[in-house]
Amino acid sequence: MRAARALIGIAQAELARRAGVSVPTIKRCESDGKNGLLVSAETQAKIRAALEAEGVEFTNGDRPGVRLRRP
Numbered sequence: 001m002r003a004a005r006a007l008i009g010i011a012q013a014e015l016a017r018r019a020g021v022s023v024p025t026i027k028r029c030e031s032d033g034k035n036g037l038l039v040s041a042e043t044q045a046k047i048r049a050a051l052e053a054e055g056v057e058f059t060n061g062d063r064p065g066v067r068l069r070r071p
Contacts, residue, residue, distance in 0.1 A: 001047060002030040004056045004066040019050035 005015050005026075012026045019026075021043055029039050029047060048058065057069045 001026075001051070004051045004058070005030075007056060007066055007068060008051070008054045010054075015047065015050060018053075019047045021046060 005012070010018075012030075013023050016023045016026045025039060025043060026047065029044065051066075052058075055069045057067050059065050059067060
């Protein structure tokens with residue numbers, strides 16, 4: 001999620017606002033440790049939806065990551 005946020009150039013606070021979650025929740029999602037696992041699937045879906053609304057596409061397969069959707 002950190003890469004997705006960086007791709008569209010928004011701060012953690014702005015993503016939290018758009019997703020309707022707290023900044024500490026965004027920080028937990030972006031952590032590399034087990035803290036990211038403490039965020040519910042529902043909350044992760046809210047954050048993902050906020051990023052996707054800005055044009056972020058989450059990729060799967062052999063090259064997981066993020067990219068901007070093409071118009």
